[in-house]
Amino acid sequence: MIPVMSDDFVSAVVSRSGRRRRLDRGAFLFHRGDPVAAVFVVGRGSIELTRFQQGGRPIVLQRAGPGQLVAEASVYSAAYHCDGLAAEATVVHELPRAAFLDLLAGDPALFHSWAAHLAREVQSARVRSEVLSRHTVADRLDGWLTWTGGGLPARGQWRSVAAQIGVSPEALYRELAKRRRSS
Amino acid sequence: MIPVMSDDFVSAVVSRSGRRRRLDRGAFLFHRGDPVAAVFVVGRGSIELTRFQQGGRPIVLQRAGPGQLVAEASVYSAAYHCDGLAAEATVVHELPRAAFLDLLAGDPALFHSWAAHLAREVQSARVRSEVLSRHTVADRLDGWLTWTGGGLPARGQWRSVAAQIGVSPEALYRELAKRRRSS
DNA sequence: CATCGGACATGACAGGTATCATGTTCGAAT
DNA sequence: ATTCGAACATGATACCTGTCATGTCCGATG
Numbered sequence: 001m002i003p004v005m006s007d008d009f010v011s012a013v014v015s016r017s018g019r020r021r022r023l024d025r026g027a028f029l030f031h032r033g034d035p036v037a038a039v040f041v042v043g044r045g046s047i048e049l050t051r052f053q054q055g056g057r058p059i060v061l062q063r064a065g066p067g068q069l070v071a072e073a074s075v076y077s078a079a080y081h082c083d084g085l086a087a088e089a090t091v092v093h094e095l096p097r098a099a100f101l102d103l104l105a106g107d108p109a110l111f112h113s114w115a116a117h118l119a120r121e122v123q124s125a126r127v128r129s130e131v132l133s134r135h136t137v138a139d140r141l142d143g144w145l146t147w148t149g150g151g152l153p154a155r156g157q158w159r160s161v162a163a164q165i166g167v168s169p170e171a172l173y174r175e176l177a178k179r180r181r182s183s
Numbered sequence: 184m185i186p187v188m189s190d191d192f193v194s195a196v197v198s199r200s201g202r203r204r205r206l207d208r209g210a211f212l213f214h215r216g217d218p219v220a221a222v223f224v225v226g227r228g229s230i231e232l233t234r235f236q237q238g239g240r241p242i243v244l245q246r247a248g249p250g251q252l253v254a255e256a257s258v259y260s261a262a263y264h265c266d267g268l269a270a271e272a273t274v275v276h277e278l279p280r281a282a283f284l285d286l287l288a289g290d291p292a293l294f295h296s297w298a299a300h301l302a303r304e305v306q307s308a309r310v311r312s313e314v315l316s317r318h319t320v321a322d323r324l325d326g327w328l329t330w331t332g333g334g335l336p337a338r339g340q341w342r343s344v345a346a347q348i349g350v351s352p353e354a355l356y357r358e359l360a361k362r363r364r365s366s
Numbered sequence: 367c368a369t370c371g372g373a374c375a376t377g378a379c380a381g382g383t384a385t386c387a388t389g390t391t392c393g394a395a396t
Numbered sequence: 397a398t399t400c401g402a403a404c405a406t407g408a409t410a411c412c413t414g415t416c417a418t419g420t421c422c423g424a425t426g
Contacts, residue, residue, distance in 0.1 A: 023364035051313050059307045059316040073305035076298075081306060090195075106299075111294060113286075122256035123264060125308035126244045130234050131241040132315035133349035135384075136412070159373070166316035166416055173375055318414075319382070338392095342403070351384055356405055 008113045010067060013041050017093035023086040030072065036077055039100045040070040042149050045090025048160070053068045062125075062162045063087070073121065075100065076171045087160055119144060137175045140165040152176070191296045193250060195286060196224050200276035206269040207236045212253065213267045219260055222252040222283045228273025231343070245308075246270070256304065259285065270343055315349050315354045320358045323348040335359070 020043070023029060029040065029047055040047070047070045061082055062161040063068045072116050074080055075097060095103075104111045131143035145152070153161045162172040197251070202220055203226070205271060212223065212230055226242035230253045232245040247253045257263050258280060278286075285292045327348050328335070336344045345355040 049309075053317065054315075059313055073302040073309075076302045077306070082309075105291070105295075106210055108288070108291075111298070112288075114296070115298050115301060118298060118305060119256040119259045122301060122304045122308055123260070125254055125305055125312065126232075126256075126265075129234075129244055129308060129311050129315055130242055134236065135349075139236075156373075166318075169373085170376080170411060170415080173373095174413095177375070234391080339403075353406080354383060354404085355401095357383095360405075 007111050007117050008036050009104070009117070010069060011108075012070075012110060013039060013095050013100065014043070014093045016099065016103065017041070017095050019094045021094055022090050023092070025086055025088050025090075027090075028083060028085045029092065030080050032080055032083050036074045036080060036097060038069075038094045038096050039072065039075060040084075040092040040094055042066050042068050042070060043091040043093055045168045046087045047084055047090060047092065048087045048163075049066055049082045049084055050163070058163050060160065061168055063160070063164065069117075069133070137165075137167050137171045140167060141172070141175055152179075173180075190300050192287070192293050193224055193252060193301070195290075195293060196222060196252075196283065197226070197276045198277050198305070199282065199286065200224070201277045202277045204275050204277055206273045207274070208269055208271050208273075211266060211268045212275065213263050215266050216262055217263050219254075219257045219263060219280060221277045222255065222258060223267075223277055224250050225251050225253060226274040226276055229270045230267050230273060230275065231270045231346075232267055232347070241346050242349055243343065248345070252300075257301040263357065269343045270340075291311050311347075320348075320350050320354045323350060324358055326353070335362075 007121050008047045018067065021029070021040075022152075023045070032051070042064050044066060046066075047064045048060045049071060050060050052058050062071070070092065071080060071082075071084055104114055127147055131140055131147060134140045134143055157175065158172055162169045165172075190270060204212070204223075215234070225247050227249055229249075230247045231243045232247075232254060233241050233243050235241050245254070253275065254267055287297055310330055314323055314330060317323045317326055327344065331352075332366075341355055341359065342352045345352045348355075
């Protein structure tokens with residue numbers, strides 16, 4: 001599959017990436033509190049930014065698929081504020097943070113693209129907030145479907161979707177079963 | 184009160200702002216779908232980015248106080264994706280979008296500050312997502328208190344807080360009353 | 367092919383919140 | 397001072413979801 005290169009700087013990062021890292025499903029790319037030393041682009045698989053609340057319930061803050069940057073907002077932070085882990089077998093391209101910032105500083109057009117990308121991330125994160133503010137599983141699933149644009153999630157990813165919309169897997173199973181019956 | 188000017192470009196916007204707009208409580212600064220023609224900085228009062236879900240329940244996506252930019256992520260968008268309205272009597276400084284972009288393009292240091300600001304907004308929006316993923320009013324209020332850093336909200340703003348954390352005003356009243364009793 | 371672990375599935379029950387209803391308080395405007 | 401509207405406050409009830417328990421399905425592994 002050809003990765004989606006939606007932004008100029010993504011391909012720039014990949015082409016200058018010195019190192020590739022391979023992660024098994026469930027492996028951590030970084031932990032909360034780790035110093036931010038590099039930026040990553042997903043080549044294959046997916047990385048989920050996750051925060052574990054008291055009680056162990058995970059909430060997925062961002063899901064980065066092929067061709068997408070991971071934790072780009074942390075570039076200006078000293079440490080990660082959440083965990084990054086592979087939702088499946090994943091390969092990421094790695095570029096040291098300093099090299100990334102130099103790259104942006106030396107190319108105004110690229111920098112402009114970077115700012116526009118961050119602005120889209122802000123809006124995306126706010127849409128997720130709007131989904132999470134809904135109170136029923138049906139409403140949240142509808143919001144997720146509208147947001148992702150695609151159809152119903154594929155088997156094997158339902159638990160991940162449940163974590164993204166902040167409901168228990170069982171509640172999502174029930175809602176999906178209800179929709180299967182009524183369709 | 185001296186407005187908080189946390190970012191270079193905020194004071195730059197204010198100083199070049201050609202126009203001031205005054206809004207009564209509840210007045211709209213812009214509506215969802217309006218073309219994005221300018222950027223705003225709150226001088227006094229506060230602006231809330233709000234989306235109204237089916238049924239009329241409002242969810243506050245961003246709350247901008249004195250010295251803060253409003254809907255900055257929309258600078259790269261054609262139209263607003265939510266409503267902006269004054270939560271109280273408010274004054275905003277207005278700068279045409281083109282002038283704002285020219286300002287950034289002409290000052291690399293300012294542009295860098297702008298990108299860092301957007302990155303912080305992304306993280307801020309994700310923190311809100313984490314708060315909204317909690318399931319009880321008590322947990323959401325705790326998250327709001329941790330996030331805002333300050334103490335309990337002032338009277339007259341409780342309904343706004345309820346909208347920010349996605350619970351009914353009544354539920355927030357009850358939780359606050361419970362904390363008053365047990366303290 | 368047998369095993370095994372994780373996801374899918376579903377029923378029962380307890381707990382929390384939205385909603386509706388009904389007052390009360392308080393600040394602003396006259 | 398009186399009026400008035402909005403926020404604050406609180407009780408009752410229905411609904412929904414989290415949790416626990418139990419069971420099935422299915423792909424990976426040896």
